[in-house]
Amino acid sequence: MIDNKTFIIGGIVIALMIGVVAVFMASSDPDGLESTALVVQGQKELTGATPENAEIQEDLNGKFSYESPMPDYSLGERFGPLGGIVAIVAGTILALLIVVGAIYSIKIAGKATK
Amino acid sequence: MHIPDAFIPIPQGIVYWIIALVFVALALRWAKNEMSEEKIPIVAVLAAGIFALQSFNLPVSMGTSGHLVGGALAAIVLGSPFAAVFILALVLIVQGVLFGDGGITTMGANIINMGVIGGFVGFYSFKGLMGITRSMPVSAFLAAWLACLIPALAAAGEMFIAGTFPLEAGLVAMGIYHAIIGIVEGMVTVGVIYLIMNVRPDLVDMGVKRPAGA
Numbered sequence: 001m002i003d004n005k006t007f008i009i010g011g012i013v014i015a016l017m018i019g020v021v022a023v024f025m026a027s028s029d030p031d032g033l034e035s036t037a038l039v040v041q042g043q044k045e046l047t048g049a050t051p052e053n054a055e056i057q058e059d060l061n062g063k064f065s066y067e068s069p070m071p072d073y074s075l076g077e078r079f080g081p082l083g084g085i086v087a088i089v090a091g092t093i094l095a096l097l098i099v100v101g102a103i104y105s106i107k108i109a110g111k112a113t114k
Numbered sequence: 115m116h117i118p119d120a121f122i123p124i125p126q127g128i129v130y131w132i133i134a135l136v137f138v139a140l141a142l143r144w145a146k147n148e149m150s151e152e153k154i155p156i157v158a159v160l161a162a163g164i165f166a167l168q169s170f171n172l173p174v175s176m177g178t179s180g181h182l183v184g185g186a187l188a189a190i191v192l193g194s195p196f197a198a199v200f201i202l203a204l205v206l207i208v209q210g211v212l213f214g215d216g217g218i219t220t221m222g223a224n225i226i227n228m229g230v231i232g233g234f235v236g237f238y239s240f241k242g243l244m245g246i247t248r249s250m251p252v253s254a255f256l257a258a259w260l261a262c263l264i265p266a267l268a269a270a271g272e273m274f275i276a277g278t279f280p281l282e283a284g285l286v287a288m289g290i291y292h293a294i295i296g297i298v299e300g301m302v303t304v305g306v307i308y309l310i311m312n313v314r315p316d317l318v319d320m321g322v323k324r325p326a327g328a
Binding site: 002004012014027028029031032033035036040044046048049050058068069073088093094095096102107110 | 118154165180219279280290
């Protein structure tokens, strides 16, 4: 048994290490949904490799579009892998803070109404 | 399987958002009533871990990659499908808003698929399989595999309704790719449960807990 502090710090360190390794080692192949889009658009065989020039055709008519500040977990090519690390570390810490913050807010709000 | 904005028309996206918000509200109620403060460390670590693991795309052959979703993991470890809805919804908000991973109008659909369907399928298939097999690794592996495959098939259905994929081709491709990605999901889920059970067995809920004195 380890105490809460060790558990949280250990857990966060492991999460950050996974995220940093991902920046360098993650596969650039399309994910399952993107692959399926390429297959149904006739750009890729179901079980074949993804062609270099394959690109998902998007019908943006009647769809919402949004430009995120750090698309694809990167700060843009200018910053390279370092930008990727910053993006992933920021995302991991933020996910943790938002989840824990949400729990504390719910608990405090819950106590206040009792 | 994060659906981008371009794949679902806005009105349909709103319908999925409304359904998702009902489950998010139920998840907030669960967090308020059921979650003890002793669980906060494990929830914190799961949130960070699920975010990091989701960014790690592993090659799964056939020109495709996939990553852990984590719905089954969160639901099993915290002992409720609403734990998955709670954590996944917040992780998906961070991913969609900051990183463009999954759309904004499609976030409701993504919360339904990965959080709600993933969480409920993961939790109840784990519970059922534990009753039959009495084996955590077997039950967690299969539950996580199903919690990857079934949301993917649901996404294929949503893509059909949206007119983005034809039904049969979409189901076949989504099914085949996520049946393989699910193997990764299963292995990582079992590995993480083992890891947590070793360092903090008291934080793991459900039948996974070792019997007293064992």
